Amino acid sequence: DAGVIQSPRHEVTEMGQEVTLRCxxxxxxxxxFWYRQTMMRGLELLIYFNNNVPIDDSGxxxxxxxxxxPNASFSTLKIQPSEPxxxxxxxxxxxxxxxxxxxxxxxxxxxxxxVT
Amino acid sequence: xxxxxxxxxxxxxxxxxxxTLTCNYTNYSPAYLQWYRQDPGRGPVFLLLIRExxxxxxxxxxxxxxxxxxxxxLFHITASQPADSATYLCALWGNQFYFGTGTSLTVIP
Numbered sequence: 001d002a003g004v005i006q007s008p009r010h011e012v013t014e015m016g017q018e019v020t021l022r023c024x025x026x027x028x029x030x031x032x033f034w035y036r037q038t039m040m041r042g043l044e045l046l047i048y049f050n051n052n053v054p055i056d057d058s059g060x061x062x063x064x065x066x067x068x069x070p071n072a073s074f075s076t077l078k079i080q081p082s083e084p085x086x087x088x089x090x091x092x093x094x095x096x097x098x099x100x101x102x103x104x105x106x107x108x109x110x111x112x113x114x115v116t
Numbered sequence: 117x118x119x120x121x122x123x124x125x126x127x128x129x130x131x132x133x134x135x136t137l138t139c140n141y142t143n144y145s146p147a148y149l150q151w152y153r154q155d156p157g158r159g160p161v162f163l164l165l166i167r168e169x170x171x172x173x174x175x176x177x178x179x180x181x182x183x184x185x186x187x188x189x190l191f192h193i194t195a196s197q198p199a200d201s202a203t204y205l206c207a208l209w210g211n212q213f214y215f216g217t218g219t220s221l222t223v224i225p
Contacts, residue, residue: 004159033213035215042215042216042217042218043160043205043215043218045212045213045214045215048212048213056211056212058212059212091159091160093159102147102148102150102165102167102209104150104152104162104165105152105160105162105207105213106162107159107160107161108159109157109158109159110157110158110159
């Protein structure tokens with residue numbers, strides 16, 4: 001089991017550019033989460049999917065952010081256009097809930113985004 | 117919305133002592149609560165889960181308590197070691213999966 005895989009690990013871009021973050025969840029997991037972590041705000045949930053369907057995107061900051069999950073093994077988080085305040089570490093996590101909501105989340109190692 | 121607060125941003129303790137971290141939540145009554153460890157540059161890693169009908173859960177040097185009346189969970193690390201230095205986060209399912217603010221623990225040799 002390779003775990004949750006995120007790419008790239010680091011991304012430096014200029015303000016106004018499009019940024020795409022990628023995530024491969026653990027095979028068989030039915031939930032996928034995108035979080036953003038900053039010193040000031042901690043871990044914030046942006047959006048989560050169940051069986052590839054977005055369930056709650058209320059944490060997405062604004063229309064510049066979009067996320068997709070075209071299949072069970074791949075998800076993207078896109079920021080267009082990017083702004084300096086988007087600088088943060090973005091984590092993807094997955095889990096399998098089965099019939100109960102007590103399964104732990106498995107996190108990737110994150111993408112550190114810097115927007116200059 | 118759910119709000120989860122953890123005690124003081126940073127906690128420093130001497131090696132061998134017991135570290136106690138606090139997690140307080142509001143606005144929901146979770147059936148269970150989870151604790152995670154996060155090292156610099158890495159994603160959080162699951163440590164322990166405790167259910168609402170469990171007062172206490174242990175795993176090696178770790179102990180978690182869950183008081184649903186106080187809406188509080190305590191996380192203890194006994195005989196702490198420098199390798200325990202990390203940020204510890206509590207988490208729960210409300211209408212989404214919420215994480216606490218985290219406590220940075222430093223164990224001083």
